[in-house]
Amino acid sequence: MRILVATDAWHPQVNGVVRTLTSLARSASALGADIKFLTPEGFPSVPLPTYPGLRVALPSRGEIARRIEAASPDAIHIATEGPVGWMVRDYCCRRKLAFTTSYTTRFPEYIAARSIIPLSMSYAVLRHFHAAAAMTMVATSSLRQQLTARGFKKLGTWTRGVDTELFTPDGASELDLPRPIFMSVGRVAVEKNLDAFLSLNLPGSKVVVGDGPQKPELEIRFPKVKFLGEKTGRELSAHLAAADVFVFPSLTDTFGIVQLEALACGTPVAAFPVTGPLDVIADFPVGALDMNLRSACIRALRISREACRDFALQRSWENSARQFIGNLSALQPSRSLRPRGRLMAPSAAQG
Structure with a gap:
């Protein structure tokens, strides 16, 4: 299975979304899935308001279409609700191609902490974004319950893992500081x-x-x-x-x-x-x-x-990747993108 994941969060950013997607691709490869990424790389960008250290991509509709069709994926997953995510969503909706999304960041709470925009308005925007997806994947049961209470539909589960070969108790740094x-x-x-x-x-x-x-x-x-x-x-x-x-x-x-x-x-x-x-x-x-x-x-x-x-x-990235791929595989293909690709559009999702 060829999977294209669209994300606004990417290297050199250091955060949970980037680490999750990088680990997902590595583990999915061992399971026979090929994950490619559509990222902000190559697009012009501007500093994020209130957070100048992060930049927001300004993608073009034509280049987004070109990258999707060049990847010729069997499935599309949108990992973030930024400009790249919205433009990939627009591409799929205009062509009536199904896609999945994931809810990984509580943007309404982040925005409320930095502005006067009410939670209800931010959640309304995110509800609209994810409503077009065949499935919205969430990491935990409590988050799934909270989003359900806020009117989100077609929710599925995608848990997270950890690289236990990289993160180990061995080789601890010598921090010359008072304990604990x-x-x-x-x-x-x-x-x-x-x-x-x-x-x-x-x-x-x-x-x-x-x-x-x-x-x-x-x-x-x-x-x-x-x-x-x-x-x-x-x-x-x-x-x-x-x-x-x-x-x-x-x-x-x-x-x-x-x-x-x-x-x-x-x-x-x-x-x-x-x-x-x-x-x-x-x-x-x-x-x-x-x-x-x-x-x-x-x-x-x-x-x-x-x-x-x-x-x-007991919490491996392999199990996380298997669950992610399973969510995509559960969606039944009904049409393809022609003539330049083989992008299949699922007709329904199991939420």
């Missing part, structure tokens, strides 16, 4: 709710790994916190392995893959009991969830690091 080390990793931006972590009265040291628009402000407000900048690959794994507790203060993430990455490194998680942590951690003895985040951090110190690693070993 409480670490948060991710985009340093207002929607990640880092204030809730950095303002805690905790023993030892607080560390932030990542970059983003809020970093200069937080460095001034919290001078005792160690901001180590962006880390990737083995270096990220080594830092996660060096922490005593991984703190995940976000209230808006739909999943939070970095939680699994921390667990694969043997590091327990402390978080609020919200979508994402509730689905990843649940009742397993690998993390502490509490509306009192300080209490969760202290309790997490007593969690077995071996249990964390064992938990992560």
Whole structure:
């Protein structure tokens, strides 16, 4: 099966969407599926308002059509609701070609944190975007329930995994800091709710790994916190392995893959009991969830690091890729794009 995935999030961005798609392609290849990406590469772009470090592509309709037809896919999946995603959606709708989407980012909450645009308006736009899809894939059961309550239809499940060969307890960085080390990793931006972590009265040291628009402000407000900048690959794994507790203060993430990455490194998680942590951690003895985040951090110190690693070993990207491909395979082809491709359009979806 040839699959084309359209995404506005791509390298050199470092985030959960990019890591998910990269891991999906690698694992899907071993299962006999060939995934190609339609990304912002090659399109002009402009800085994202309120986040100048990220750029938004300005794709052209003609080039989007050319790239889709050159890929000649058997299925199209739209991973993001940005300009690339909207233009691929438009291409498919105009040609009556079915496609799937995934809901990976809670843009309404992110937008509400940065503007006066109400949640209801943002959700109405996203509902319209995903309504045209044969299936909208979500990572967790709680997110599926929340979207259903907001009027989303044809929802399917696509779970996430972790690379347990990259993320391991071995080779931990030598951080010359007072123990215990409480670490948060991710985009340093207002929607990640880092204030809730950095303002805690905790023993030892607080560390932030990542970059983003809020970093200069937080460095001034919290001078005792160690901001180590962006880390990737083995270096990220080594830092996660060096922490005593991984703190995940976000209230808006739909999943939070970095939680699994921390667990694969043997590091327990402390978080609020919200979508994402509730689905990843649940009742397993690998993390502490509490509306009192300080209490969760202290309790997490007593969690077995071996249990964390064992938990992560059961959550592979291969299983995630198999589920993704299964969702596409369940859609029955009814027509093809001619004469330049073999793009098949499913007629219905199982939600």
